[in-house]
Structures are given as C-alpha cells and as structure tokens.
Amino acid sequence: MSTFARLLQVAVASALVIAVSNGVAAAPAESAPFGLSLPWPTGEPNGVQAPGAALADGIVGTVLWSREANTQVPIASIAKVMTALVVINAGDLDRTITVPQESIAYCAGYGGSTASLAAGEVLTTRQLLYAMLLPSGCDAAYALAEGYGPGQDGFIAKMNGTARGMGLAATNFTDPSGLPVPDDYSTYSTPANLVTLGLRAMSQPVFREIAGSQSYHLPAGPANREHHWQTTNLLLHDYPGTIGIKTGSTDAAGACLLFETVRAGIPLIGVVLHSSPGAGIAAKEDAERMLNWAYDPIFSALPIG
Numbered sequence: 207m208s209t210f211a212r213l214l215q216v217a218v219a220s221a222l223v224i225a226v227s228n229g230v231a232a233a234p235a236e237s238a239p240f241g242l243s244l245p246w247p248t249g250e251p252n253g254v255q256a257p258g259a260a261l262a263d264g265i266v267g268t269v270l271w272s273r274e275a276n277t278q279v280p281i282a283s284i285a286k287v288m289t290a291l292v293v294i295n296a297g298d299l300d301r302t303i304t305v306p307q308e309s310i311a312y313c314a315g316y317g318g319s320t321a322s323l324a325a326g327e328v329l330t331t332r333q334l335l336y337a338m339l340l341p342s343g344c345d346a347a348y349a350l351a352e353g354y355g356p357g358q359d360g361f362i363a364k365m366n367g368t369a370r371g372m373g374l375a376a377t378n379f380t381d382p383s384g385l386p387v388p389d390d391y392s393t394y395s396t397p398a399n400l401v402t403l404g405l406r407a408m409s410q411p412v413f414r415e416i417a418g419s420q421s422y423h424l425p426a427g428p429a430n431r432e433h434h435w436q437t438t439n440l441l442l443h444d445y446p447g448t449i450g451i452k453t454g455s456t457d458a459a460g461a462c463l464l465f466e467t468v469r470a471g472i473p474l475i476g477v478v479l480h481s482s483p484g485a486g487i488a489a490k491e492d493a494e495r496m497l498n499w500a501y502d503p504i505f506s507a508l509p510i511g
Contacts (some may be wrong), residue, residue: 222251247271254477260397261496264466264473267405270500274399278376279479282454283319283342284464285384285393288365290335290416291407293350295368299332301353307341309348316385318344321435328429332412337424339413340435342453344383351382352375358382373490374399390458400477404451404464408475417450418442431478440490441465443499450477453486462487467497470504 224269225400250271258273258279269275275503293299307325312318323329329337331353337469350360358381377395381387395403407413416422420442426432437443438453447469456461460480467474476496482488 247500247503249449251496252336253495254478254509255488256446256481256492257332258397258479259477259492259496260401261474261476261500262401262405264405264408264468264475267401267475269398269401271496272397274396275377276396278394278396279390280384280386280456281393281395281479282384282456282459282462283344284395284452284454284462284477284495285365285379285381285454286338286342286347286454287407287464288368288379289347289350289361289382290339290413291403291410292361292364292368293331293335293354293484294410294412296354299330299335301331302328303331303334303349303353304328305345305349306352309345309352312385313344314347316344316387318383318385318437319345320344323349323432324431329424333424334432335412335416335423336419336435337433339416340419340422340437341453343435347383347404369399369403372402374402378401384454384456384459386456390456397477397479400464400479401475401491403474404466404477408450408466417452418448438486439465440486441467441493444490444496445494452490455486461487461489463493465493469501472501474500474502475495 229476244442247270258274258277260269260275262269268479305323305325305327310325313320319342321337321341324344334346334350337343351358355361361382362379369377377399420437422435424433441448447467450466451464461482462479464477474497476493478489478492481492
C-alpha cells in the first residue's frame, strides 16, 4: 500500500471519530481504519502549465505526480529557502546584522525584489528572515549572507555544502537570492530536489512559522525604520490549509512556487517551475490544480461536511 493511501486512511479514520462524536453514523465495520478501500489520485492533474512540477506527501516526500522531476532549471527566489535553512542551522537568530550598502546596489543592479531596507539599518537575524521570505527581499538575503558567510562566497559554499549533504546532487547555488549571478542558469535545481529541500526547511519550526506568515510588522526602533512586509505567496491568501513556502520569478525561471498545505490532516508538498513568464497567478493556479487533484478524493470519502 502506498504512503499516500496510508495517509488517506488515517485522515478518514480521524474523520470517522469526529463524525461519531458529533452523532453522525459511522462507516460500516468493513471500512475500519487500515481496512479501508479508499479512492486516491489516479492519472494526472488537468491543466497544469508548468513544464516542471512535482507533488508529494508532506511526511516522507513520496511523489504522487511529477513532470520532468529530474530536469535542472533555474529556480529564482526559491533559492532563498536554502539561504534560510543555512542561517537557521547556524543558530543565534537574535544576532544583530547591519544592512550593508552593497545589498542595496545588489538589488538595484539585478532588478531584484526588495524588503525596502536602508543601508546602515540594524536588524536581528530573525527579522531579516521575515524580510527575505515574505516580500522576497534580495537585500535581506545579501545581508544574511554577509553576516553568516564569511562573505558572499563563503555563504554560497555553505549553501552548496548543505545541498550536497542533503543528497541534492542536481542543485547548484551561485547567489543567496537566486538572482542571475553570474548568469540566468547558474542557480538551478529540479522539482524532485526542491521537494526534498522544502521538506527539510519546513521541519524547522522557525522556518515553518515565518514561511506560513501572511505579513510581519517591524516597528521603528533606535537603529531601524518601520517595515511592514507582506508575503508574495498568493496561495497563502487563497487556498485553505496552505502553510508555506516560497515564490520565485526571473526571466529565465518564469513564475515558480514551492508550497505546502495540510487539509483533512493530510500534508502535501509540491513545486511548480516556469508556470508562465513573470505571472505569479499562473504558478498559484497550477498549484491549486495539483492540490485539488490530490485532495478531492479525500473529501469525497469523508462522511462529514
């Protein structure tokens, strides 16, 4: 029996317990937990535009459906997931970091998204993680790399070392933000590798909390301006049960989205790469098509509304 089938059984068993406690008739004995004959996804989701995609269970990462799962492509700001993971693994999240002037020029030079940081501001590592993961601030990513390097090169070496340690042999980083440094295809990965990366990152409580936040307000302080950061992840606003993770978009990568949801007690993790050039809505809609394909059979099997 597949991992996903077992997950479905647990979900339906939980629903049956709730149904009984609410006075709803339970399923017959032959439908008891782990003896259930459940519907689960077959075929493939319809209408997915992304040329690269994967959907897996959110516990061990068993792939339910994929397209070009092992093809290397640019991943844009999904690279910031690895930046966050390296920083969180290093610890000391209350460390203060001064935003360097170079981080501002870096964003401007490559047209990167920013968290509207100012050179000389002093923020904690935790605050910079919000600045990087919610509005996808390349300025915050640069500042974190400087603070946890030594320097950009030292930090990028840590990113690639972490990738190798995780078995992500098809992944490479040349920049902490996923910007085209030195070229459009220098930071790349595969759908399969990104599912693994997402699972590892979401196993970290700090990352999980930040990646699942829709907004974050940082009041003005003695050494920082006021900031109010909103997530770029449209799925967090629009799809029930979404708990993360990260968007990305460059000319080469198109619209990308690494995502995780939990519905009916079933966690699913997935990624879409190059859904459409620069259109975040296309990535969100691709993710929704994949998730509905997986979740619809679960809700059809539940005995409660």
